[in-house]
Amino acid sequence: MMADLSMYLLDIASNSIRAGASHIMIRFVDSKKKNEISLEIRDDGKGMDEAMVKKVQDPFFTTRKTRKIGLGIPFFKELAQQCEGRFELESKVNKGTRIKCTMKKDHWDVPPRGDIGDALVLALCMNEAVHIHFDYISDEKQFSFDSQQIREILGDVSICEAEISSWCKAYINEGIKEEEKDEVISGFKSSARSDKETS
Amino acid sequence: MKSLADLKALRDQTKKRLDLRDGENDYRIVVGMGTCGISAGARPVLNTFVEEVAKHNYSASVTQSGCMGLCSYEPIVEVFDKQGNKTTYVHMNPAKAEEVTRKHIGQGEICEEFTIGAAGR
Numbered sequence: 508m509m510a511d512l513s514m515y516l517l518d519i520a521s522n523s524i525r526a527g528a529s530h531i532m533i534r535f536v537d538s539k540k541k542n543e544i545s546l547e548i549r550d551d552g553k554g555m556d557e558a559m560v561k562k563v564q565d566p567f568f569t570t571r572k573t574r575k576i577g578l579g580i581p582f583f584k585e586l587a588q589q590c591e592g593r594f595e596l597e598s599k600v601n602k603g604t605r606i607k608c609t610m611k612k613d614h615w616d617v618p619p620r621g622d623i624g625d626a627l628v629l630a631l632c633m634n635e636a637v638h639i640h641f642d643y644i645s646d647e648k649q650f651s652f653d654s655q656q657i658r659e660i661l662g663d664v665s666i667c668e669a670e671i672s673s674w675c676k677a678y679i680n681e682g683i684k685e686e687e688k689d690e691v692i693s694g695f696k697s698s699a700r701s702d703k704e705t706s
Numbered sequence: 707m708k709s710l711a712d713l714k715a716l717r718d719q720t721k722k723r724l725d726l727r728d729g730e731n732d733y734r735i736v737v738g739m740g741t742c743g744i745s746a747g748a749r750p751v752l753n754t755f756v757e758e759v760a761k762h763n764y765s766a767s768v769t770q771s772g773c774m775g776l777c778s779y780e781p782i783v784e785v786f787d788k789q790g791n792k793t794t795y796v797h798m799n800p801a802k803a804e805e806v807t808r809k810h811i812g813q814g815e816i817c818e819e820f821t822i823g824a825a826g827r
Contacts, residue, residue: 509745517749518741525772579741625749629739633770660710661717667768669760670720671713678708 508589509582511621512546518579519548519606520630520639526552526604530638531630535623535683537612537645544617545592547607555598564596583608590614624679627652632667643683650682723763730788733766733811735759738782740773746780747799754800755783758807766811779822785810794822 509515516533523531528550536545555563566581580596583606587594590610598604610617631639631654643650657666657675666672737743737752755768774782779796783806786792793816795806802820809815818824 514744517739517744521739521772582741622749625753629749629752629770633739656710657713660713664717664720664724667756668720668724669756670716670723672756674708674713674716678713681708 508585509618511618512544513621513623513626515583515586515608516546516548516623517626517630519546519583520626521633522579523548523550523552523604524630524633524637526550526554528552528603528637531640533627533639533641535641535643537643537685539612540646542612543592543609544612545607545609547605549603549605551603554600554602554604556600560596560598580606586610586616586618589616620683622676622680623683624676627679628666628672628675632672635665635667641679645683645685647685648683650679652679652682723760727763727765731765731767732788733764734786735766735768735811736771736784736786737768738772738774738780738784739770740777740780742773742777743780743782746777748781750800751781751783751798751803754803755807758804759811762807762812764807764811776822779825782822795820796822796825 509518516535520531520533530551532549534545534547534549536543536547538544563580564584566578584594584596586592587608587610591614592608592610594609595605595607597606627639627641631637637654639654641652652675654666661671664671666675735755737748737755739748739752752768752770758764759766759768771784774784776782776796781796781798783795783798783803784792785795785806793810795802795817798806798820802817806817806820809817
């Protein structure tokens with residue numbers, strides 16, 4: 508298990524980059540109404556045949572030669588199973604790969620989002636030539652971030668320069684931020700507060 | 707709210723800073739960002755290097771690499787100088803990254819205590 512969703516995102520996106528993808532589409536859906544959180548990554552990388560699709564879900568398989576085990580995809584699958592969700596993995600040789608993890612939003616084991624903006628910008632800096640399109644959809648808002656559009660603005664300045672990357676991270680995180688509403692836990696919050704005051 | 711128009715202004719400002727630097731970088735900093743590196747905390751290490759190098763406008767590039775095959779030593783950072791000499795720092799964290807940037811990149815002094823050689827002893 509990884510600490511937060513952004514880590515899964517970064518790990519799966521880096522698989523796409525290593526698979527030689529030139530376009531990566533990332534879709535993050537967070538819906539209270541449907542009680543669902545999902546993270547989907549689609550790429551046009553070199554893809555995998557059926558046998559390989561089976562193998563990559565095994566924690567003791569990796570294409571890498573530097574170490575013997577690869578855990579990115581098995582971790583992602585485990586996350587879906589643990590959170591009473593679904594795991595989907597489809598791939599075609601020379602066409603690309605689609606991987607999706609759906610979780611039950613109110614499940615105990617759903618990890619926090621983590622720094623999604625940071626993960627996206629880090630993925631972009633792994634290979635600047637790769638086009639990454641990110642969509643965020645919740646009940647209240649929609650937000651998109653498209654690396655092509657950003658590059659047109661930046662011209663010859665790299666997105667990986669410190670000022671630019673931290674701006675982009677903040678821009679993304681602002682775009683996907685949800686208003687916090689006091690709900691079921693508000694009772695807990697207020698009692699915790701009064702404990703503090705009395706002590 | 708931030709808008710993409712702000713980004714244009716920031717871009718021009720960054721461009722000015724970059725123009726002050728000339729030619730090839732003196733150092734290349736490579737941060738291991740495989741699954742192992744990321745789960746060991748490589749992200750804040752990478753960000754610290756990027757920020758510190760920009761803050762002092764040092765002549766160095768910061769890039770990412772995959773797993774280097776020494777997962778138990780992650781986060782791992784390699785620093786290459788112009789001649790291609792490599793220093794491998796292991797078990798890095800943001801505080802060590804700040805020190806390495808200041809001493810190694812800024813003053814050319816290797817931080818021996820954080821190197822893989824010191825960790826093996």
